[in-house]
Amino acid sequence: MNAGCSSLAVSINTALLYSLQIFINNEWHDAVSKKTFPSINPATGEVICQVAEGDKADVDKAVKAAKAAFQLGSPWRRMDASHRGKLLNRLADLIERDRAYLAALETLDNGKPYSISYLVDLDMVVKCLRYFAGWSDKFHGKTIPLDGDFFCYTRHEPVGVCGQIIPWNFPLLMQAWKLGPALATGNVVVMKVAEQTPLSALYVANLIKEAGFPPGVVNIIPGYGPTAGAAISSHMDVDKVAFTGSTEVGHLIQKAAAESNLKRVTLELGGKSPNIIMSDADMDWAVDQAHFALFFNQGQCCCAGSRTYVQEDIYHEFVERSVEKAKSRVVGNPFDFKTEQGPQVDEEQFKKILGYISTGKREGAKLLCGGNPAADRGYFIQPTVFGDVQDNMTIAREEIFGPVMQILKFKTIEEVIERANDSKYGLAAAVFTKDLDKANYVSHGLRAGTVWINCYDVFGAQAPFGGYKASGNGRELGEYGLEAYVEVKNVTIKIPQKNS
């Protein structure tokens, strides 16, 4: 990484080196309607470029191409499983090659600091693809000792045409989380990228072709949810839809799947994750991690620790230190290496977050720092901390998705477990304590898909991630992440005489 990063941003701004169209059959297409939409730089509010706007007609084309690539006897269906892994590893190589460019695109389009795009997002993307590359030839079916004179076995077949609708908070990483398991298991994909952040995912489309994936295996459509997204979730020829985004839209996707062809559905939705700080926790570490848990990625994480429960003995000191830390957070130009927090992704989110802040004030939470926009241009918001938050306040129940921290007080373990679980969400949770028994008891009692102990936001391609309750259905990553992408076929053959 060199100091010429800002100039890199400028040169990208003026010379995007590839097509911003719809990617079908390894070729670039205009939208059938010829319409385009703008992609905005959230640090300035300015238009970066125009992108083809995919709609139902484009989804239809993409699904047709995917279906053809999935036909019995096709190159993709006949390919050695190990070769699919080889292609995924090659894609990882190419992303590593173009790491700096992709990180710059990600920052330009999403607003996250460039140092984070480069060191964290891109690192995790490459590791995710390599992880799933390794699974390609290892997801075994079984042979089964059925009663009677039969030879019985299962095949783990690909599900088929997978619609994948991804969000704007981690554009490249979400793309990798979706493509990795789908392609490792032999599926074909129609992916709709978020309208706020299409650029990096479309660049990867070039790399997919360069890596050698056959035409039609991956198709990528930039466009909007109510049009392109809805077309995918209600398509009669899409076998499965995977969606990451808001709980509100998750409901719509599941409804559409049911009303169309009962396509398989996996969802990764919102959260209001409790972060429980016991009085025996390492205070410095807990303050540091609780800050990271909320403020990372401008607060735009589905698993953000947005209800920080602090045991009453240490409450005051914890609040004081958290406010100090929030005040010192550096907000600014995401291409500046000193910057820790960039802009929110767009005007809609910006307004929504400011709305929650004012509701918080109105409902009686104590505003301890921040609370306002942080600049005149772009969608920057000051790191904000509310103290004395009560469970029934709006800011304690609804997902804000911004740099707004809620700190609540509790007395006992039983009480805090109950309060932590009292949410329609169940994506993640954490507990900070040095005590072995407390750690085990609390972690086993929390109804959340991931429970962190003495840490937060620890992710790895090896570990399954997903939600309880309205935070989602199914798991991504790890071996578990493969399950949603295979259809199990039982083959039972009559034989003359069974022997064990």
Next chain:
Amino acid sequence: MKKQGSDSNPAPVLPALPEPLKDLKIKYTKIFINNEWHDSVSGKKFEVFNPANEEKICEVEEGDKADVDKAVKAARKAFELGSPWRTMDASERGRLLNKLADLVERDRLILATMEAIDGGKLFSTAYLMDLGACIKTLRYCAGWADKIHGRTVPMDGNFFTFTRHEPIGVCGQIIPWNFPLVMFIWKIAPALCCGNTVVVKPAEQTPLTALYMGSLIKEAGFPPGVVNIVPGFGPTAGAAISHHMDVDKVAFTGSTEVGKLIKEAAGKSNLKRVTLELGGKSPNIIFADADLDTAVEFAHIGLFYHQGQCCIAGSRIFVEEPVYDEFVRRSIERAKNYTLGNPLLPGVQQGPQIDKEQFQKILELIESGKKEGAKLECGGGPWGDKGYFIQPTVFSDVTDDMRIAKEEIFGPVQQIMKFKTIDEVIKRANNTTYGLAAAVFTKDIDKALTFAAALQAGTVWVNCYSAMSAQCPFGGFKMSGNGREMGEYGIHEYTEVKTVTIKIPQKNS
């Protein structure tokens, strides 16, 4: 159904075959410990020969017990709690294995030429098949590194129980001369994938490619002491490994005779875990309803591949009576007109046997075949004035009691016998202390599945032979071995399961 290799089937195409390197320099001839090259403690060296012309290639340091002790010490240190290797991310172990695969790919021509010269292996086979298998196996095992899952277990009582799948520790690995590089990779890849450290003793006939791998292992970035390579002889270096009190596991591929010694040594010393891949006398059963051309071809390659020096050689071919004569006729045709010679040259179809000992043993067994009344259809003796070449030999009218039907020949000598019924051939096929592989050729679904169950062999092929791949477990029933290599099963052989049970205040499901 479109055939493999056609336009619409992108089966990975084999790379173009280059010419072997002229004037190959042998750079690595010492003992590899802690990523460094050492002379033998005794100062002794041994000679390595080219079996195609019996000429000396070079000298290599001769490891013995003292060198094994040094290597085990280094491996033990590299395995210490808190060491770089023990604290490394599992995914990083996978990345190192992939890097090693990249380096093998880079040096494919060097390694293939070396393997051909040292092992008497056809260069085209070494380059296309052996090196291809090495690269794929490394990448396959690389992918497993961060996918070795323990379990959480719902135990009775107020406990939280989980298992850790830990590496076993210091693994001694003793490998043979028939597929030197492939066997090296089959041993180190799963061991390293699981986090073990290893002490490898390559065969004294073929140490060169293993030693070259030492340089690539260092280049790839494996920490010192993780892989150690001690060339030497079985009764000295090999025995030192199998008797060593600080070696946690020994893996051996070689003869059944030596396999028994290894297991005994393990029992006498520290009860180290033992896996063995030993000999075979694999039955290949051809039914009248089989596609005869396919069966003849697979039966031929299944025996004659690499001069018959394969543990899985289909060395008892049972042919159903109605097609016996025709099968024998076509098999003779296929075995005649072979071009023997320098395995580096294009157009050569068969190279030499590995050394004089093997050469004499095979000729002795051929003589016994003639003496005991088998019908010699072609070949039957040595070829050429230099090198350990034996003519492709076919015996027909072989009966089960002949030595050539019972003992592993490990040479280019094919036995064809006749059978009448299913029950009879199942009994005869299983009537052996071996059980490595077997095959059946038939179009009938009931026959195919009956034999899949009935044959006492670790691998059963239907309408093919020698089809192997890194994803598939491989190993023997009975005295053909203990345990499995490759596939997920192969990974399990390199882990030790630890159960951890923690008392908790209150268990909830």
